[in-house]
Amino acid sequence: MEKWQNNRAWFLVLPVFLVVAFSAIIPLMTVVNYSVQDILAPGQRVFVGPEWYREILHDARLHEALWRQIIYSFTVLLIEVPLGIGVALTLPKKGWGVSACLVLLALPLLIPWNVVGTIWVVFSRPDIGLAGVTLNEILRIPYNFTANPIHSWVTVMIMDVWHWTPLVILLCYAGLQAIPEAYYQAAKIDGASRWAVFRFIQLPKMRGVLLIALLLRFMDSFMIYTEPFVLTGGGPGNSTTFLSQYLTKMAVGQFDLGPAAAFSLIYFLIILLFSYIFYTVITSYDKGEAK
Amino acid sequence: MARINLNDIAHSYRPKPKGPEDYALKRIDNVWDDGGAYALLGPSGCGKTTLLNIISGLLVPSEGKVLFNGQDVTGLPPEKRNIAQVFQFPVLYDTMTVFENLAFPLKNRGVDAASMTKRVHEVADALDLTPFLTKKASGLAADAKQKISLGRGLVRSDVAAILFDEPLTVIDPHLKWQLRRKLKEIHDRFNLTLIYVTHDQVEAMTFADQVVVMFEGEIVQTGSPQDLFENPEHTFVGYFIGSPGMNLLPVALEGDAARINGVSVSLDPAYAEKARKAGGKLELGIRPVYASLTDAPAKNSVKGRVEVVADQGDSKIVTVRLGEQAFRCKAPEGARIPEDVCYVSFPPEKTKLYSNGKLIK
Numbered sequence: 001m002e003k004w005q006n007n008r009a010w011f012l013v014l015p016v017f018l019v020v021a022f023s024a025i026i027p028l029m030t031v032v033n034y035s036v037q038d039i040l041a042p043g044q045r046v047f048v049g050p051e052w053y054r055e056i057l058h059d060a061r062l063h064e065a066l067w068r069q070i071i072y073s074f075t076v077l078l079i080e081v082p083l084g085i086g087v088a089l090t091l092p093k094k095g096w097g098v099s100a101c102l103v104l105l106a107l108p109l110l111i112p113w114n115v116v117g118t119i120w121v122v123f124s125r126p127d128i129g130l131a132g133v134t135l136n137e138i139l140r141i142p143y144n145f146t147a148n149p150i151h152s153w154v155t156v157m158i159m160d161v162w163h164w165t166p167l168v169i170l171l172c173y174a175g176l177q178a179i180p181e182a183y184y185q186a187a188k189i190d191g192a193s194r195w196a197v198f199r200f201i202q203l204p205k206m207r208g209v210l211l212i213a214l215l216l217r218f219m220d221s222f223m224i225y226t227e228p229f230v231l232t233g234g235g236p237g238n239s240t241t242f243l244s245q246y247l248t249k250m251a252v253g254q255f256d257l258g259p260a261a262a263f264s265l266i267y268f269l270i271i272l273l274f275s276y277i278f279y280t281v282i283t284s285y286d287k288g289e290a291k
Numbered sequence: 292m293a294r295i296n297l298n299d300i301a302h303s304y305r306p307k308p309k310g311p312e313d314y315a316l317k318r319i320d321n322v323w324d325d326g327g328a329y330a331l332l333g334p335s336g337c338g339k340t341t342l343l344n345i346i347s348g349l350l351v352p353s354e355g356k357v358l359f360n361g362q363d364v365t366g367l368p369p370e371k372r373n374i375a376q377v378f379q380f381p382v383l384y385d386t387m388t389v390f391e392n393l394a395f396p397l398k399n400r401g402v403d404a405a406s407m408t409k410r411v412h413e414v415a416d417a418l419d420l421t422p423f424l425t426k427k428a429s430g431l432a433a434d435a436k437q438k439i440s441l442g443r444g445l446v447r448s449d450v451a452a453i454l455f456d457e458p459l460t461v462i463d464p465h466l467k468w469q470l471r472r473k474l475k476e477i478h479d480r481f482n483l484t485l486i487y488v489t490h491d492q493v494e495a496m497t498f499a500d501q502v503v504v505m506f507e508g509e510i511v512q513t514g515s516p517q518d519l520f521e522n523p524e525h526t527f528v529g530y531f532i533g534s535p536g537m538n539l540l541p542v543a544l545e546g547d548a549a550r551i552n553g554v555s556v557s558l559d560p561a562y563a564e565k566a567r568k569a570g571g572k573l574e575l576g577i578r579p580v581y582a583s584l585t586d587a588p589a590k591n592s593v594k595g596r597v598e599v600v601a602d603q604g605d606s607k608i609v610t611v612r613l614g615e616q617a618f619r620c621k622a623p624e625g626a627r628i629p630e631d632v633c634y635v636s637f638p639p640e641k642t643k644l645y646s647n648g649k650l651i652k
Contacts, residue, residue, distance in 0.1 A: 185349050186382040190443060191370035191399035200384040200395075 034261035052262035062263070064238065065246045066270075072153075072242060073221040076160050080217055081210070083161070084168025089202070091173055102173075105166040117230025120159045124231075145232065149239035152232045156240055159227055164220065168213045175209035176202060211282045215275055222271055243267055293359045293373065293451035293484060295323040295346060300355035302341055308353065315341045316352070317508040323486060325451070328478050330499035331488045334531070338508040339488045343454050346486065347376045359451070370399075375444025376454045380461055381436035385429040389420060392428045393442045400447070414445045417480060418473070434466045438473070445481060452484035459494065471498055492532055504528050520578070523643070524650045529576050535608060535619045538582065539645070542575045549575055549644070552614035554593045556637050562644065562651070569646035579621040581641035584609060586629040592636040600628055611635055 035053070038046045056062060091101050108116070126132040126144050135143040145155040179201065187197045225244040228234065234241035234249075241249075247267065251260035302316040311317060316338045323329060323346075331339050344350040345357060348369035357365045364372055375396075384392050390411060397407045415421045418438045423431060428439055437458055444453045455474075459467045471494070478485050489495050495502050496516040503513045504527070511525035512518075523529035529537030540551050547563040548555035556575070558566075566573060585592065595618065599610040609620045609628055618635060622628060644651045 180380065180382075182378040182380060182382050185344075185369075185376070186378060186440070186443075188349065189347060189369045189374070189376050190396040192395070193399065196399065200386060204384075204386045 031261045031264050034257050035265055037258060039257050048258070052258045053266070056259055056262045056266060061238070062243075062246060065241055065243050068239075068241070069222060069243045072157070072224075073218060076157060076164075076221045077214065077217055079157070079161050080165045080168050081214060084165050084213065085172050085206070085210075087165070087169045088172035088176055089198070091169070093177070102170070105169055108163050108166050111163075113226040114230050116159065116163050117227040120155065120227070120231050124155050147236055149236055152236060152240050156228050156231060159231065160221060160224070163227070164217060168217065171209040171213045172206055175206035179205045207282065211279070214278055214282075218274060218278065219271055222274070294325045294361075295452060295484065296356075296358040296361070297321055297323075297342075297346075298356040298358065300342075300345060300352045300357065302338075302345060302350065302352045302354070314353075314508055316345075319355075319510055321503070321510060321513065323452070323484060325484055326482050328475075328485045328498065328500045329487065330495035330502045331486060331505060332490065332492060332495040332502055332531070333505035334490055337505045339490075339505055340456055342505070343376070343456055343486065343488055346452070347374045347454050348372045349376075373447070373449040373451045374454065375447065375450045375452075376456065377437065377440045377444060377458045379457045381433060381440050383428040383436055383439060385427075387428060388425055389415070389428050389431070389439055390424040392439050393420075393424075393446055396443050396447050410446050410448065414442050417445070417477060418442050433461045434463070434470055437462060437470070441474075441477070445477065450483065452486065455485065455487040457489055458487075459489075467494075474498065492534075496532075504531065506531075522650070523576065526574060526576060526645050526648045529578075529643075529645075533578060535579055535621070537576045537578050538618050540575045540613070540616055540618070542573050542644075544573065549573075551575065551593050552595075552616070556591050556593065556642070557639070558642070558644070559639055566644045566646065566651050569649075569651050571647040574645045574648075575637075576643040576645055577637055577641055579608070579619040581638055582618070582620045583636050583638075584611070584620050584622060584626075584629060585634045585636065586632070588634050589636050591639070592634040595633055595635055596631055597629055597633050 036047060036049060038048045038051075040046065087105075092098055111119070121129075123129045124132050124145050126136050132143060132145075135141045143151055145152040183201050183205075184197065187201060192200070223244055224242055225248070228240050228242060229245060232240045234245045244267075247260060247263050250256050250263060297319050300316060300319045301314055303314045305313050308314055319342065331342065333339050341350065345352045348364070348367055348371070351366065355365075356363055359372065369376075384395060387395065393411045393414060394407050397410065402410075411424075412421070415424055418441065420435065420438055420442060423435060428436065431439070441453070441458070444450055459470060462470060474485065474487075475498070477483075487495070487498055489498075500515065501513060502516055502519055504511050504519065504525070506525065506527040512523065512528045514522075514524075519528055519532045523532065523537060526537070526539050530539060542549040542551055542556075544550075544563060544567055545555060547560045548557045549563075550556075584597075588594070593613055595611040595613040597609060598612050598617070601608040601610075604624075606624055607622045607626065607628060609622055611618045611620060611633060613635065620635065
């Protein structure tokens with residue numbers, strides 16, 4: 001058969017190219033565009049080059065928000081991942097308990113994010129909230145998340161743990177369920193302890209889902225906006241103002257589109273960088289094994 | 292070293308079994324001699340794996356006792372029994388090297404480092420795994436992985452029996468032979484009791500000194516491969532062992548003869564008498580290789596029609612229609628096969644009678 005030579009196959013990638021262009025490339029390029037211009041009025045703009053980037057990188061309040069964000073994300077990961085693994089290990093493996101547990105666990109994931117914030121506002125209020133009243137009136141611990149920065153931090157974190165640990169649990173549970181029974185039987189015959197079973201069977205077999213859990217939880221917590229916005233509004237002071245809240249203030253509150261665009265791009269790059277590091281660390285461990 | 296006795300073992304996976312249909316294992320009472328190579332043969336779902344898990348301690352039987360050298364171990368967990376088990380799919384500790392994998396059972400039992408290293412090297416040597424010792428176990432081929440699973444059983448000096456649960460399922464055919472030979476070699480070298488579960492009769496026959504055939508939760512026969520072929524004690528054994536399996540024809544007794552297809556096949560009078568006493572549903576069984584075909588009627592022959600002749604290279608499998616029944620003969624390669632009408636003769640010494648599936652002796 002004669003070979004049929006032309007470049008028509010390129011047309012086959014066109015739909016994908018269009019979708020990606022409209023969903024990612026064009027919006028992103030708009031942001032890039034804004035980040036290098038000073039927009040004085042509609043139709044009146046000046047090219048300022050890297051000026052906004054320079055300004056943003058030297059913005060002390062942004063540095064504070066970034067540190068706050070990093071500490072927040074890592075603390076939340078350190079709590080949610082081990083807790084998620086722990087709970088997944090104790091869940092029943094079969095029977096009616098499985099579906100009961102899974103439904104209960106999935107509930108927080110089904111609640112809209114601003115409702116989660118509202119629930120926790122009501123729950124924590126020192127005057128009417130169950131937690132607030134219990135702490136203040138019964139346990140006699142002075143607690144006020146709207147006035148005390150430490151209290152507001154702890155409240156936001158507990159809310160995040162309550163909201164998102166179920167995701168880690170569900171992923172880990174799926175990973176655990178995929179381990180064939182023979183592994184546990186072999187471990188029994190080999191006389192392995194409970195810890196050894198976890199260390200050498202369950203943890204290695206969960207590595208794939210843990211990577212996904214880690215990435216999802218990192219990205220989501222690093223971009224957290226709605227819940228603290230509803231719960232604390234970023235306060236007291238700036239104590240719970242995370243990056244996206246600061247960004248929103250800048251872009252929507254003050255209408256500084258140039259700096260906000262530059263900020264967005266830097267924000268995006270930071271998330272990309274951390275995700276890349278997580279991914280490389282975990283998958284390189286994988287490759288080490290295949291030798 | 293251990294002799295394993297199963298005393299009246301029965302097992303049901305249901306908490307409150309009612310009838311016999313609730314039992315995965317129906318009553319098993321047998322002895323596995325020390326140092327024997329056994330194959331446990333049977334179709335899928337006949338209870339082979341259940342029986343194996345009861346011996347290794349992964350399952351506690353609903354009824355009966357397991358004795359190792361006369362000592363009751365029924366309630367003991369697997370790690371307290373001197374038993375190792377190799378599963379259908381290789382089970383490895385992925386993050387460990389081959390050495391660490393092999394050393395794992397010893398480490399868990401607190402064996403000191405020097406004797407552990409020595410023992411692991413011995414076993415690795417026996418299994419040809421020495422070149423891989425420092426490699427990660429997860430990157431190896433399926434046969435090497437399965438050898439590691441076996442090695443984890445062999446390293447324990449206290450192990451008296453190794454149980455195999457269809458261990459060659461995931462191995463390429465040409466490596467199966469090699470691995471089976473390796474198993475034989477290991478059996479001779481370490482003098483262990485091997486119990487090998489399979490549903491492949493060739494595998495069972497080439498591997499084992501004694502083949503134990505299971506059917507619907509019961510052991511129907513234990514014997515050497517030759518025994519199973521010559522004297523199947525149950526119609527299932529006759530049909531399951533040999534290719535093609537035994538011909539089984541429903542018959543009625545008439546005096547000292549069995550009536551097939553309107554024709555009588557005369558039997559030994561004493562044997563016919565026993566069959567009459569046994570009663571029940573009677574079947575006549577004969578191996579295809581022992582039934583001969585002729586174009587003319589002979590003594591003890593039944594008329595039939597040749598339907599299909601399949602040439603196997605070294606022999607011919609002839610399908611003959613005897614009334615309602617399809618009947619198979621295995622004729623030597625050079626033999627003349629009648630074109631259409633033929634006569635099948637039944638040599639009395641090779642013709643067996645079964646009552647309700649069981650051999651009449």
